[in-house]
Amino acid sequence: MHKTLTLLLLALAAGGAAAAPADPLQAYVAQARQADPGFAPAASRGEAFFRLQRAAASGRIACTDCHTDDPRQPGRTRARKPIAPLAPVANAERLADAAKTEKWLGRNCLDVVGRACTAAEKADIVAWLISIR
Amino acid sequence: MRNHLPKIITLIVACGVSGWLFAGDHGEQDEGREGGGLPAVDHKAWRAECGACHTAFHPGLLPERSWRKLMDGLDHHFGENAGLDAATRKSITDFLAANAADRLDARRARKVAASIPSGETPLRITATAWFERKHDELSPGVWKKPSIGSRANCGACHPGADKGSFDEHAVRIPR
Numbered sequence: 001m002h003k004t005l006t007l008l009l010l011a012l013a014a015g016g017a018a019a020a021p022a023d024p025l026q027a028y029v030a031q032a033r034q035a036d037p038g039f040a041p042a043a044s045r046g047e048a049f050f051r052l053q054r055a056a057a058s059g060r061i062a063c064t065d066c067h068t069d070d071p072r073q074p075g076r077t078r079a080r081k082p083i084a085p086l087a088p089v090a091n092a093e094r095l096a097d098a099a100k101t102e103k104w105l106g107r108n109c110l111d112v113v114g115r116a117c118t119a120a121e122k123a124d125i126v127a128w129l130i131s132i133r
Numbered sequence: 134m135r136n137h138l139p140k141i142i143t144l145i146v147a148c149g150v151s152g153w154l155f156a157g158d159h160g161e162q163d164e165g166r167e168g169g170g171l172p173a174v175d176h177k178a179w180r181a182e183c184g185a186c187h188t189a190f191h192p193g194l195l196p197e198r199s200w201r202k203l204m205d206g207l208d209h210h211f212g213e214n215a216g217l218d219a220a221t222r223k224s225i226t227d228f229l230a231a232n233a234a235d236r237l238d239a240r241r242a243r244k245v246a247a248s249i250p251s252g253e254t255p256l257r258i259t260a261t262a263w264f265e266r267k268h269d270e271l272s273p274g275v276w277k278k279p280s281i282g283s284r285a286n287c288g289a290c291h292p293g294a295d296k297g298s299f300d301e302h303a304v305r306i307p308r
Binding site for chain 2 (some may be wrong): 079109
């Protein structure tokens with residue numbers, strides 16, 4: 001009985017997640033507006049965030065260490081596995097699945113910034129990557 | 134019993150020969166196995182999640198206790214965050230455990246398991262005595278080449294690494 005209930009709740013939760021926007025930009029903007037109704041994403045802020053070299057202050061790696069400084073180019077992980085380009089213009093599979101984007105920004109922000117990124121920061125990053133031609 | 138003996142011998146010989154022929158036939162497609170490699174295994178989430186940042190290391194390269202410990206610490210995974218949701222983590226952990234070096238019935242897996250003292254739980258394949266022994270012909274500088282960069286970059290020298298094939302004849306060291 002307990003199991004059935006848990007399964008039902010899980011199914012409902014999964015259904016709920018699937019109903020949320022699959023587009024990460026929409027999802028992050030909606031989240032950011034809960035805190036700041038006037039929020040509008042800015043590609044320029046996203047680019048600055050991506051390029052910031054935090055190493056001097058914190059000894060942490062930068063986004064560009066893995067993704068290079070041109071998101072249209074492939075990057076490399078620490079174990080030297082190629083990473084497909086981040087910009088959708090060069091890689092149609094990017095930023096098409098909100099859960100995937102959230103998983104990676106979740107991990108990458110903890111490694112690079114040392115904390116989770118805010119919804120506003122994530123919206124800016126995604127807005128910048130989409131704007132690249 | 135006595136007049137059955139020649140028949141039994143013929144049978145044994147026939148089995149041996151066909152087994153040999155079969156192995157010869159198979160060797161072409163399944164060189165991993167013939168090269169003392171690891172059986173091909175697959176698991177969707179494992180390949181996607183554990184193959185995102187590096188080769189999806191074959192479960193037969195570490196014992197079960199190592200995989201369990203590694204999977205318990207994904208939030209601090211060799212200096213990076215590789216965290217997963219609980220359901221995916223459990224599914225991958227079960228797969229790794231079931232195909233671990235001390236669980237798989239393959240010569241290579243048994244050798245790996247036997248080379249690790251029972252009191253040790255290494256998290257790195259590249260830190261095991263077995264790995265050192267297999268790679269002691271390489272000069273230390275090789276690992277630092279930009280085209281290799283890390284001992285964990287198995288695929289740089291072993292083209293079949295993703296499939297668990299480490300046949301020594303297929304090894305090629307990039308320039």
